[in-house]
Amino acid sequence: MEETKTEYKNIYYPPGGILMWILITLELITFGIALIALVYQSKENPELYHESRLMLNTTFGAINTVFLLVSGFFMATTVHLFKQQKYDRSVFYLKLTMLGGFLFLGLKSIEYYEKLNMGLILDYNTFFTFYWLLTGFHVIHVLVGLVILSFFYFTLKKQKTQDNLEDIEAGAAFWHMCDLIWLLLFPVIYLIL
Amino acid sequence: MRNKDIYTLTLLIFLTIITAIISVNYNNFSFVSIIILGLSGIKFLAVSFQFMELKKANSFWKILISALLFIIIGIISILV
Numbered sequence: 001m002e003e004t005k006t007e008y009k010n011i012y013y014p015p016g017g018i019l020m021w022i023l024i025t026l027e028l029i030t031f032g033i034a035l036i037a038l039v040y041q042s043k044e045n046p047e048l049y050h051e052s053r054l055m056l057n058t059t060f061g062a063i064n065t066v067f068l069l070v071s072g073f074f075m076a077t078t079v080h081l082f083k084q085q086k087y088d089r090s091v092f093y094l095k096l097t098m099l100g101g102f103l104f105l106g107l108k109s110i111e112y113y114e115k116l117n118m119g120l121i122l123d124y125n126t127f128f129t130f131y132w133l134l135t136g137f138h139v140i141h142v143l144v145g146l147v148i149l150s151f152f153y154f155t156l157k158k159q160k161t162q163d164n165l166e167d168i169e170a171g172a173a174f175w176h177m178c179d180l181i182w183l184l185l186f187p188v189i190y191l192i193l
Numbered sequence: 194m195r196n197k198d199i200y201t202l203t204l205l206i207f208l209t210i211i212t213a214i215i216s217v218n219y220n221n222f223s224f225v226s227i228i229i230l231g232l233s234g235i236k237f238l239a240v241s242f243q244f245m246e247l248k249k250a251n252s253f254w255k256i257l258i259s260a261l262l263f264i265i266i267g268i269i270s271i272l273v
Binding site for chain 2: 008009010011014015016021024025028029032035036039040043058062065066069070072073075076077080172173176179180183184186187188191192
């Protein structure tokens with residue numbers, strides 16, 4: 001089937017829409033500044049930050065990275081199939097995308113549970129203040145992304161037309177933004193300090 | 194499924210495994226942090242250009258997102 005074409009080369013119509021890309025830019029700037037602040041703070045007490053970082057479960061972080069990357073791949077496939085008007089397959093891949101998000105949240109919950117049991121709460125030290133705030137805000141983004149994807153799932157089941165293309169692309173861009181933020185958070189918080 | 198997306202996902206998972214191996218085995222060397230950040234930067238660009246279809250967008254968005262990434266990773270690399 002023929003794929004729906006959109007004029008992405010126009011500066012006002014990037015894939016997902018200009019408002020979504022302004023949001024993505026602002027989010028990246030915000031998380032970027034917070035990560036730079038974390039690394040800057042770590043220079044004042046490197047041992048504390050290094051020892052605190054070693055208390056994190058790197059394996060959980062790496063598995064969660066894979067969950068988000070695979071979920072992002074399914075999201076890209078969902079949009080591609082939607083443009084080809086293969087709606088049933090598109091809905092199937094949308095469900096797989098959401099499954100990736102739920103697996104991420106499930107593993108994150110286990111990680112948080114472990115940290116809370118160890119008493120590593122928000123005010124344990126400055127490293128864990130950064131850890132809880134940065135990963136917590138990221139989790140909120142994933143939750144919002146899942147709400148958006150759930151909305152699309154129910155819309156797509158009822159209304160199988162290309163009218164929803166812009167909304168689907170915007171939702172996909174938001175979901176991929178969660179990947180991008182995590183790809184910055186994971187190495188800095190879990191690996192390099 | 195598009196072949197390019199599958200290749201990109203394979204590359205992303207491969208880089209994630211390589212990053213994990215490097216960080217576990219060679220964490221005593223200072224340059225390792227920069228390598229890990231560099232690999233994460235490649236993953237960031239792969240997701241944004243392939244999965245988010247930034248490659249089809251106007252150059253303005255490509256330059257903006259790439260510049261943001263290089264500034265963030267550049268500053269962190271200097272500080273680490």
